[in-house]
Amino acid sequence: MSNAELIEPGTDGPAARQWSEKQDIALRLWARLSRCYATCSRAMAAQVQEYELTTPQFVVLEALHHLGPLPLGELAEKLLVTGGNVTYVMDRLESRGLVTRDRRTDDRRVVVARMTTEGRDLVSKVFPDHVGRMEHLSRHLTDQEQRELSALLKKLGTGISEHDL
Numbered sequence: 001m002s003n004a005e006l007i008e009p010g011t012d013g014p015a016a017r018q019w020s021e022k023q024d025i026a027l028r029l030w031a032r033l034s035r036c037y038a039t040c041s042r043a044m045a046a047q048v049q050e051y052e053l054t055t056p057q058f059v060v061l062e063a064l065h066h067l068g069p070l071p072l073g074e075l076a077e078k079l080l081v082t083g084g085n086v087t088y089v090m091d092r093l094e095s096r097g098l099v100t101r102d103r104r105t106d107d108r109r110v111v112v113a114r115m116t117t118e119g120r121d122l123v124s125k126v127f128p129d130h131v132g133r134m135e136h137l138s139r140h141l142t143d144q145e146q147r148e149l150s151a152l153l154k155k156l157g158t159g160i161s162e163h164d165l
Contacts, residue, residue: 039075040137045131051126056081056089056124061115062100069114072101086113098122 017024025065041055048058059079070078076086090113093099098119104110115123138146 004150043133043137044130047130048126051122053126054089054092056085057093058130059084060089060093060113061119061123062127062130064113065120065127069112071104071110071112073110075113091110093119 015017019027044054044058048055051058053061056079060075063075063078067078072086072090073083076083079086090099090101094101096118100116101111102114104112113146124155
């Protein structure tokens with residue numbers, strides 16, 4: 001007797017598919033995208049943990065490294081997180097002497113995040129390893145596939161941002 005025959009109809013068995021093929025394709029896309037993101041996030045977290053950083057801490061340091069000093073609100077927007085999240089991460093980084101927060105003199109309401117010399121030194125040490133790790137993890141796709149996937153993800157994100165938010 002199969003497992004399907006052991007389950008009474010309408011109880012604990014799988015739900016009957018009540019959506020279209022087009023909807024099924026979209027559902028599978030989002031499931032795969034979510035699983036891939038979670039897998040990539042775990043790989044990145046393991047790498048930055050070697051430097052006693054969390055992923056959010058590394059992302060803040062990386063943003064400041066590439067973009068320079070930023071107001072906390074702008075930093076939160078770029079990282080797609082809340083101001084509270086940025087404040088918490090900044091508290092941890094500041095306690096380690098990796099960043100500072102300064103109020104702008106022309107508008108005291110604006111707090112600007114800046115990397116310290118120690119922060120720049122750490123990012124300069126960590127970032128080359130990070131780039132190498134991202135390249136290593138991406139090796140499962142050809143260079144052309146990476147470019148295509150990047151373009152498709154940008155198109156999807158831009159479309160959602162412009163038409164659905």
